[in-house]
Amino acid sequence: MTLTDTRSLTGAASAENIVSFDESEVVLEARNLSVSYGGAPAIEDISFQIPRNSVVAIIGPSGCGKSTLIRCFNRMNELIPIAQISGQVLFNSQPIYSTAQDPTEIRFRIGMVFQRPNPFPKSIYDNVAFGPRINSLDVNLDEVVERSLRRAALWEEVKDRLKDSGLSLSGGQQQRLCIARALAVEPEVVLMDEPASALDPISTQHIEALIRELSLQVSIVIVTHNMQQASRISDYAAALMAGEERVGRLIEYGANEQIFGAPKDPRTEAYVTGRIG
Amino acid sequence: MQVRERFDRELGQLEANVVLLGGMVEGSIFDSLSALKNRDLEQSRSVIDRDDDIDEKEWEIEKGCIRLLRREAPLARDLRRIITIMELANELERMGDYAEGIAKISLMMGDDPPLKELIDIPRMGEIAVSMVKRSLESFLERDPERAFEIAQSLSPDDDRVDRLNHRVRSELFDLMKASPANVVRGTYLMWAAHNIERIADRATNIAERAIFQATGEQVNVGASEPGTAADES
Numbered sequence: 001m002t003l004t005d006t007r008s009l010t011g012a013a014s015a016e017n018i019v020s021f022d023e024s025e026v027v028l029e030a031r032n033l034s035v036s037y038g039g040a041p042a043i044e045d046i047s048f049q050i051p052r053n054s055v056v057a058i059i060g061p062s063g064c065g066k067s068t069l070i071r072c073f074n075r076m077n078e079l080i081p082i083a084q085i086s087g088q089v090l091f092n093s094q095p096i097y098s099t100a101q102d103p104t105e106i107r108f109r110i111g112m113v114f115q116r117p118n119p120f121p122k123s124i125y126d127n128v129a130f131g132p133r134i135n136s137l138d139v140n141l142d143e144v145v146e147r148s149l150r151r152a153a154l155w156e157e158v159k160d161r162l163k164d165s166g167l168s169l170s171g172g173q174q175q176r177l178c179i180a181r182a183l184a185v186e187p188e189v190v191l192m193d194e195p196a197s198a199l200d201p202i203s204t205q206h207i208e209a210l211i212r213e214l215s216l217q218v219s220i221v222i223v224t225h226n227m228q229q230a231s232r233i234s235d236y237a238a239a240l241m242a243g244e245e246r247v248g249r250l251i252e253y254g255a256n257e258q259i260f261g262a263p264k265d266p267r268t269e270a271y272v273t274g275r276i277g
Numbered sequence: 278m279q280v281r282e283r284f285d286r287e288l289g290q291l292e293a294n295v296v297l298l299g300g301m302v303e304g305s306i307f308d309s310l311s312a313l314k315n316r317d318l319e320q321s322r323s324v325i326d327r328d329d330d331i332d333e334k335e336w337e338i339e340k341g342c343i344r345l346l347r348r349e350a351p352l353a354r355d356l357r358r359i360i361t362i363m364e365l366a367n368e369l370e371r372m373g374d375y376a377e378g379i380a381k382i383s384l385m386m387g388d389d390p391p392l393k394e395l396i397d398i399p400r401m402g403e404i405a406v407s408m409v410k411r412s413l414e415s416f417l418e419r420d421p422e423r424a425f426e427i428a429q430s431l432s433p434d435d436d437r438v439d440r441l442n443h444r445v446r447s448e449l450f451d452l453m454k455a456s457p458a459n460v461v462r463g464t465y466l467m468w469a470a471h472n473i474e475r476i477a478d479r480a481t482n483i484a485e486r487a488i489f490q491a492t493g494e495q496v497n498v499g500a501s502e503p504g505t506a507a508d509e510s
Contacts, residue, residue: 006398072369262493272352274281 001215012249018065019236019254020268023093026187027052028073028110035077042068043248047089048238055211055220056223057230059259060240061277065221065248066134069240070191073221074110075103092188115194118172119166119181124149124158127166127177130261131185137261144184151217152180153210172203179210183218190214192222196229208233213220227272231260239268284349290363292342293419295369298334300408302369303406305331305376306476306500310402313383313469314395323379338366361490365416366477368486370411375472382465382472392452392462401441401473406436408480415487424491428498429483435498438477445470 028050036040043065050056058066059129068077075096075166077083089096096106108131112220119127128145131137137144145162149155152174158169175195182190192211198205211220211233224230230237236260263269270276305324312320342363345351355365408431415427446467453463481498488496 226354231352260356262357263353269353273355274284 002263003273011251012045013253013265015253017252017254017256021049021051025088027092028221029088029090029093030072030089030200031090033069033072033085033089035065035072035086035238036084038082039084041245043090043240046240046248046250047087048250048253049177050219050221051236052219053215053217054184055215055222055233057234058221058223058240059225059227059230059237059239060248061242061271063248064223064240064242066240068248069252070112070193070221070223073189073191074107074112076112078103080148108185109187110117110189110190110191111185111187112193113175113178113182113195116198117171117178119167119169119177121167123163124166124169124177127160128180128184130181137185142225148180148184149177151183151214152176153206153213156179167199170203172199172206175199175203175207176210177209179214183214189219189221190221194223196223197225200253204229227260227274231256237238239265239271240265241267241271283347284351284355287341287345290343290356291338291359294334294338294350295340295362295365296413296417298331298338299409300364301327301331301334302373302376302410305373306379306402306406306409308381309379309439310399310406310473311326311377313386314399316383316386316388316390318384318387319427321380321383325377325384328373328377328425331370333367335370337450339363342366352486357490357493361486363452365413366481368482375476378472380422381468383468386462389462391486392459392466393448394400395466397441397445398473400468401445401470402436402478404438404441405473405477405480408434408438408477409483412480412483413488415484416490419491421488424487425496426483428481428488428496431481431484432498435477435481438474442470442474470503 006131016211023047030046030048033046034044046069058070059068070087071077072089073096077085077196085097091106091110094101096110120130122130126146128148131142132139132141146155146159148159154173157173158164158177166174173199179190179195195211199207208229211222214220215235221224222230222233234256236253236255238253239250239251239259241251252259252268254264257262260272261270263272267276297428305327308320309324311317312324345359367503411427411431415424418424449463450469452459485496485498488494490496
């Protein structure tokens with residue numbers, strides 16, 4: 001096929017282009033996941049597994065459904081009234097969309113960091129203590145705040161001004177504060193939707209180093225448009241592509257060396273080498 | 278404008294430069310062997326002089342690759358192509374050094390006749406030059422099946438060169454053992470044969486790199502163990 005033939009971009013991945021894991025290794029899984037907004041399909045029939053303690057990058061051209069997909073992983077799409085979700089998302093083998101699951105609880109266990117840092121207009125301390133407080137967790141808040149800020153590589157920079165507003169920090173520090181806030185409730189997975197796209201190169205390096213460090217303890221699913229960043233930080237990468245009808249499908253999911261070294265699907269190759277997208 | 282047009286154009290220029298370098302190196306190998314066989318010292322000097330041009334071309338290619346790596350941060354096939362171009366330029370430059378080495382040996386031999394008639398060494402050279410040509414073809418085709426096919430065709434030729442080298446060495450050892458007066462001239466020819474054997478090995482390396490470029494797989498074409506030259510009559 002030619003790389004410019006958009007009609008050929010619509011097919012979903014063949015099974016051998018999707019890496020799979022032993023069930024014991026899997027923390028999060030999408031099974032035949034489809035989302036539509038007001039009846040218009042956005043992503044269709046997506047199935048893949050996120051292994052524990054790994055960084056999984058979701059890549060693909062604009063409009064292919066990356067953010068839609070990542071928001072399904074902690075029921076954030078439910079906050080959009082016209083969103084309809086079918087298929088399953090399993091967290092530790094349990095369906096997160098069952099009525100028995102509390103969405104708020106799910107969102108603490110599967111935290112999220114957004115493109116633009118969004119600290120609360122509260123002190124640095126209160127930002128981090130927010131989750132444990134509203135969950136009424138029986139913990140020593142001082143310890144949780146320090147531990148979370150240390151894990152987010154921010155402690156040394158803010159330890160003497162914990163009462164200052166979170167909004168007084170630089171953009172990169174604010175993003176790490178948001179990561180510390182997510183970590184304070186001890187999530188197993190952290191979802192990140194372009195967490196460094198609004199940051200300068202040094203702050204971006206901090207975030208990337210932090211992601212690698214955190215992946216020793218939690219799983220990270222990150223949406224990024226930056227192929228070099230995805231290549232630097234991910235263990236696995238999932239490539240999404242939408243055809244003319246604008247429905248995103250998973251075309252390939254594999255180890256970092258495969259996706260950024262020798263992709264199996266020519267559409268992945270065309271995307272990561274900048275020929276499309 | 279087509280996406281990444283400038284990048285594709287510059288990558289194409291680098292590939293063209295590799296082909297050019299390949300031609301320069303093939304010429305040097307051929308001429309160094311011809312000069313050795315015909316005792317043409319002028320031709321040997323010309324090969325030595327031309328090695329500077331080969332070195333310069335290698336640097337030019339390497340600089341171009343570094344520029345593209347720095348500017349484009351390439352991935353996947355683009356990254357493999359640039360890495361392959363750099364590796365090939367290096368392999369070819371080393372082949373040029375071996376040709377220069379043969380030319381220097383030829384000069385050291387001066388007007389002395391070779392210790393033995395030059396039959397196997399030119400034959401090794403012919404096979405090695407053919408291997409270099411084919412390995413460069415596999416680089417240019419970028420087709421996985423063709424790359425594997427060519428690599429497989431090189432392996433028996435590499436074995437033949439190894440066997441001929443082994444036979445040349447054995448014969449020269451016998452002559453040197455027979456008379457200490459033969460040691461210097463025998464050693465010259467052993468060096469020449471060794472250089473050709475290394476050229477053949479590097480042609481195999483190029484074929485391996487061509488497979489990497491086409492597939493991303495690192496394959497050892499793996500010549501079999503060098504045997505005796507009994508079947509090289």
